[in-house]
Amino acid sequence: MLTTIEKIVFVILALISAGFTIHGIKTIVDSVRKGRPAPELKNIPASLIKAGITVLLQRTIFKARKALSTIHLGLFFGLITYAFVNLVDVLEGFIPGFELVYGGRHLAFPFLNSSVINTFNLIADLMSGALLIAITVFLVRRFIAKDKRLEYRGNVLLNPKVKAGGQKTDSLIVGVFVILHVSARLFGQSFRLTNGADPFMPIASLINSTFGASQTGVHAAWWISLGWVLYILPYITRSKHTHFTVAPINLGLAKQNPRGQLDPAIPLKVVNGNQYEPGAKYLHDLSWKRVLDSYACVQCNRCQDICPANFAGRPLSPSALEVNKRYLLKDATFASHPDRLLLPLTETVISPEAVWSCTTCYACVRVCPVGNEPMADIVDIRRRLIVEGAELDSGVQNALQSLATNGNWMSKGKRLRGRWAKEMEFPIRNATEEPVENLWFVGDTASFDERVVPNTKMVARIFQCAGLDFGIMYQNESNAGNDVRRVGEEGLFEQLVEQNLQAFGKAQFKRIVTTDPHSFNTLKNEYPQFGGTFEVKHYTAVLVRLFEEGKLTIKNKLPHYKVTFHDPCYLGRYNGGFTAPRKLLELLGVEFHEMPRNCENSFCCGAGGGQIWMGKVAPGERPAENRIKEALSTFGKNPSEKKQLFIVTCPKDMIMYSDAVKTTGNEGKIEVRDLIQLVAEAVGVEEAAVVEAVASPA
Ligand code: SF4
Ligand code: SF4
Missing domain, CATH: 1.20.120 (Four Helix Bundle (Hemerythrin (Met), subunit A))
Structure with a gap:
């Protein structure tokens, strides 16, 4: 169809186009290669094929x-x-x-x-x-x-x-x-x-x-x-549409480690004898994979839609972070402004206030259709800010100081950690002194906070009633460090890990049980990075097993309760713990209503990543307040004969949501309870009851 001249013209134009395209690709590859080493990936060809199929079936965008x-x-x-x-x-x-x-x-x-x-x-x-x-x-x-x-x-x-x-x-x-x-x-x-x-x-x-x-x-x-x-x-x-081709590659090279395991603050692999500072100050302090994220970004803002910090009016947008990275790289390469890469990330891609607004809920990473991890960038930026002595919120500073001195964030003496246990009507064994099958890692909030301690005691009673062989570590337990690590205090996190590993070393146990999803996450996913690999269970999974084995039986079903359940980020989205709490609610016979945002799509309470320690509270509706409203609208407008309950399985949630019920003026309409309170009622183990120890512990 084309004349000879046209064919020659087309070939010349095609060669010019190919030249510019190859130059563009090379520029991208060069800038990605400047990133730090990322955690090693296994079986890359298989991952790439899997990602190709995922993209072909368009699975990720339908999240x-x-x-x-x-x-x-x-x-x-x-x-x-x-x-x-x-x-x-x-x-x-x-x-x-x-x-x-x-x-x-x-x-x-x-x-x-x-x-x-x-x-x-x-x-x-x-x-x-x-x-x-x-x-x-x-x-x-x-x-x-x-x-x-x-x-x-x-x-x-x-x-x-x-x-x-x-x-x-x-x-x-x-x-x-x-x-x-x-x-x-x-x-x-x-x-x-x-x-x-x-x-x-x-x-x-x-x-x-x-x-x-x-x-x-x-x-x-x-x-x-x-x-x-x-x-x-x-x-x-040269445009945002690089995602056409980079997205499948990025998905294929996405994080393979557990969701709940942060990358090390300093890359484990040393390249060309480089000495690395912890975390990230400049763009190429990020791992190459997270430099690639910005080229894969569709700029769809799905991550911004579900970000609780953004919802609360904070200056944080995970998508803006990726978009800014992309434009910074474009300025530095195609627009010949390499000097801009010498500016700190806190001036070019995310403001310091936004850095400290993240709750590390993982929602942005989970929803991203191309496998980006904006949250991981934020933690890396926090890590460097901490190393460089950045000014911290006074509440966070106090919490970190107390964690360094007392091993808990609540400024309580170490010896007070087991006080609740000593108040019990039966002895609770010290797992560092005698062997137990289940080492209960209680956590700070459940050990010290007066609003939560009654639930902690209830857990102990239920365990005792079921004949569970368990013990706690009393003053030998330190904060597990999940939130310390997410605040960016890697040094203190490692100190806490070391303290706990030493305490575990004194104990003989088969598995760790915890009531706190934050501790659950780091003990399960991050302690293995330091040589501590354990079987770790959340108490909801333990209770399901006890019911299945007939060691707990329902005496009174609870149909008089109309309940909804909040999935805590660190149990649900991070670790897939969706089934056990729902199974328990089913066993209890309550009238259960699922909130629209549930399971993987659950909305963060706003406490994680050190937010609960913040001294300053930002104005506007808080995520927990919005969640209480969501629960009430799930129950419907018509007044209910039944008591309406908001069920939690995380000590921090107990605090966040009880406050939110008050601040939204909904006292009397909905009550926040830990799932253990319902189990106790159904099993017939009331707070004041004297529980007789089962003769032979399981
Ligand atoms: S982890 Fe949660 S709070 Fe942090 S940026 Fe992502 S969605 Fe927002
Ligand atoms: S969801 Fe992923 S692709 Fe979409 S804007 Fe956020 S980081 Fe970019």
């Missing part, structure tokens, strides 16, 4: 925004189809007489029979329509409907180019490209239909019925359609 994700299917499969379509179009341009219309004319490839050609044409034609519909929806959403979810709060630090609308320009360019490229191709196909409609090209046939056939039209449409491709390929390497 949120189901309707838009469905429309995105048109865009995704349309663009994949067009990769083949463009190849065929190039062949049609270069091979004289080769045209795939009406089942194939002047076939240059005899193996292509007419049914293959007709199928190809039908798919290409229909996918063209799907692409045009999808891109129109996305353009309307951004430019006409102005979906608020694509915007950032005014208090979030943004790269000046993002503020000036860089993302919108990118979207517009790619949107216009898709429309022109696909429309030109459809018109080109319609102009080829010299014999009228082709049933396998319905959209092209429709256009043909109005505009007819035209060889000049075929020619012009070919150049418009493919000329755009030559422009857009290098452009993509």
